Amino acid sequence: MGLKTQQQPLHLGKQTYFGEGALRQVTGIIKNYRRILLFNDQAAFKACGAEEFFLPIIEKFPIHILSYSGKALPLEDIQQLYDKNKHIRNIDLIVAVGGGTVIDLSKIYSLAYSNRLIDLDIILGDKIPENKIDLVFIPTTAGTGSEATSFAVVYKDKKKYSILHPTLLPKYTILDPGLLTSLPEEILNATVLDALAQGIESMWAAGGTAESREYAGMAISNILAGLAETERMKKSEAFQLGAHFSGKAINISKTTLPHAISYPLTSHFGIPHGIAVFLTLPKIAELNYHIAATAMQPGLNPEQHRKNFLTLFKLFEVPDIAGLTGKFKNIMEKFNVKTRLRNYGLKKDDLSRIAENSYTKGRSDNNPRKIDRKTILQTLGEIF
Numbered sequence: 001m002g003l004k005t006q007q008q009p010l011h012l013g014k015q016t017y018f019g020e021g022a023l024r025q026v027t028g029i030i031k032n033y034r035r036i037l038l039f040n041d042q043a044a045f046k047a048c049g050a051e052e053f054f055l056p057i058i059e060k061f062p063i064h065i066l067s068y069s070g071k072a073l074p075l076e077d078i079q080q081l082y083d084k085n086k087h088i089r090n091i092d093l094i095v096a097v098g099g100g101t102v103i104d105l106s107k108i109y110s111l112a113y114s115n116r117l118i119d120l121d122i123i124l125g126d127k128i129p130e131n132k133i134d135l136v137f138i139p140t141t142a143g144t145g146s147e148a149t150s151f152a153v154v155y156k157d158k159k160k161y162s163i164l165h166p167t168l169l170p171k172y173t174i175l176d177p178g179l180l181t182s183l184p185e186e187i188l189n190a191t192v193l194d195a196l197a198q199g200i201e202s203m204w205a206a207g208g209t210a211e212s213r214e215y216a217g218m219a220i221s222n223i224l225a226g227l228a229e230t231e232r233m234k235k236s237e238a239f240q241l242g243a244h245f246s247g248k249a250i251n252i253s254k255t256t257l258p259h260a261i262s263y264p265l266t267s268h269f270g271i272p273h274g275i276a277v278f279l280t281l282p283k284i285a286e287l288n289y290h291i292a293a294t295a296m297q298p299g300l301n302p303e304q305h306r307k308n309f310l311t312l313f314k315l316f317e318v319p320d321i322a323g324l325t326g327k328f329k330n331i332m333e334k335f336n337v338k339t340r341l342r343n344y345g346l347k348k349d350d351l352s353r354i355a356e357n358s359y360t361k362g363r364s365d366n367n368p369r370k371i372d373r374k375t376i377l378q379t380l381g382e383i384f
């Protein structure tokens with residue numbers, strides 16, 4: 001099933017198909033299954049060209065389609081859609097064609113259908129059931145890299161939960177940059193900011209390993225190459241690879257403080273995820289660079305920490321931390337992203353609530369610098 005025209009880039013799994021036209025591989029996969037559930041966002045599915053491709057396949061194979069157009073996943077909405085479709089039984093393949101939200105939704109439903117769950121609240125607890133259904137992920141944005149992670153992000157009462165289980169990794173991944181070419185530049189850019197931040201955060205994460213740092217480096221270098229690219233297909237290709245590697249990187253290292261702060265910014269103020277993450281990135285990069293030994297996360301090797309920043313300087317071709325944060329700001333400028341929180345409808349009074357909700361275990365413990373609410377509040381104040 002290998003692609004003839006494209007050389008497989010290094011580090012892509014054996015069942016990851018990459019390159020323009022890779023979508024065609026899905027037919028060979030689907031024919032081995034009996035009952036298939038396809039997740040999409042109807043409008044995006046049509047716009048990216050997937051609908052035209054899938055029409056004859058849908059006529060020929062037993063495929064049931066579930067569409068979702070929300071930009072995030074409140075558990076209440078997921079439950080509602082699930083209740084309407086609980087009669088669907090014996091699914092043996094789930095195909096998700098869409099951005100991170102659609103892919104995450106399909107992960108939740110793979111748990112639900114595998115275990116015939118009734119009340120989906122159970123996945124918010126400590127005992128997450130395993131997924132027994134084969135998954136095919138086909139991203140149509142270059143953002144979250146969700147196709148390469150074993151977790152899904154959902155919200156309950158505006159609080160963010162990360163649902164994690166190793167069985168949420170797909171059996172097959174199809175990375176077809178052709179699906180990205182119709183994406184408005186604005187969305188392509190906003191989503192790639194997420195991927196770039198994931199690469200950067202993964203590089204400095206306390207939980208990083210040699211392997212995750214290698215993926216993080218590949219994520220950053222591909223995205224930077226995409227930024228410099230003028231031809232759209234080549235840009236899409238580089239961004240898509242970068243996003244995928246950023247997923248592989250954070251699947252090991254997890255993300256850090258900019259991500260932790262981004263969740264309340266998104267759930268309370270509707271700031272798109274990639275932008276929400278990037279807003280605090282320059283300030284947090286500075287904070288994380290200058291760490292006194294006593295403020296360093298236990299378990300993080302100071303020498304490794306120094307090396308991680310040197311790697312970032314090298315990747316971004318800058319001499320020092322000021323150069324690095326300058327580059328982050330340049331990228332936001334290039335993408336016309338407003339850099340102040342007040343531009344997004346926040347009031348000064350909102351900052352303490354954001355700081356309160358940012359302080360999540362796991363994400364904050366993974367930041368190289370130990371962080372308290374006061375520091376978060378101060379950082380938010382500086383970019384207000």
Ligand SMILES: [Fe+2]
Pocket residue numbers: 144194195198259273277
């Ligand atoms: Fe992210």
